[in-house]
Amino acid sequence: MDDKKLQELKNEYMSIPIPDELEFVVKKSLQDGGRTAMKRNSWGKLGGVAVAVVLLFTITLNISPTVAHALAEVPVIKSIANVLTFREFRISEDTYDADIKVPGVKGLENRKLQDSLNSKYLKENKELYQEFVRDMETMKANGGGHLGVSSGYEIKTDNDQILSIARWVVNTVASSSTTMKYDTIDKQKEILITLPSLFKDESYIKVISENIKEQMREEMKADPDKVFWVTGAGEEPVFETFEQIDREQNFYINNHGKLVISFDKYEVAPGYMGVAEFVIPTEVISKNLVSNEYIK
Secondary structure: OOHHHHHHHHHHHHOOOOOHHHHHHHHHHHHHHHHOOOOOOHHHHHHHHHHHHHHHHHHHHHHOHHHHHHHHOOHHHHHHHHHOOOEEEEEEEOOEEEEEEEOOOOOOOOHHHHHHHHHHHHHHHHHHHHHHHHHHHHHHHOOOOOEEEEEEEEEEEEOOOEEEEEEEEEEEOOOEEEEEEEEEEEOOOOEEEOOHHHEOOOOHHHHHHHHHHHHHHHHHHHOOOOOOOOOOOOOOOOOOOOOOOOOOOOEEEOOOOOEEEEEOOOOOOOHHHOOEEEEEOHHHHOOOEOOOOOOO
């Protein structure tokens, strides 16, 4: 990349406006750096600048396709430019930390579905960010404390037919909690697959629930360190026991064409068990399925 092209990129970068929802974060980072200049050493000041640079760099990649494409041509940072195709909201201030990543779906011919998913992802994460800012200011007004939130996504399945996207949020105050959401897309028909749409009727709720209970008991029997809140596994649990899944329970379809049911941290087990997932044997639900198009 020659000097002329770099200068063009610089000029484009400098002309990019900062979105309203992030502008005050950059300003606040700079203002805080100024107020505490006499108290911080040079490393601290560099840290403040680094936060602003990360924000601006992320904003640039999202707003300017030209800059993102050009950066991808630079061998040293090619992988970074390709990964940062989502938006990111970040705050790093003393005992407060937020790192919120927004996934983006591209390449669907069904633009209505694509736009709907991307709008949902952006809305969810904007609300998460705004909630964090409100909680942070409230905590500061009441003497301060520790507060953190992080969110991101993971591609669970990506094959010729299925795209399953998992989105996670970890909230940290005294302890941490993890919540999950999933979207499973038929890439060929370009439709969103829901759990009820896989089955003939709602009898799947009981069938899947009973199988999960059985799996819980078997896992606890095989490993004494595992605990699920289910009856019939020896010592009765002190918390509310798992009875059945929700009609729209979290799920995804894995690369083997198996249905995977997911529970948030603390939903069916103690926190140390984390997010709990159960692969449902196809033979258990075969009579309930509309077809074997997705579940093999």
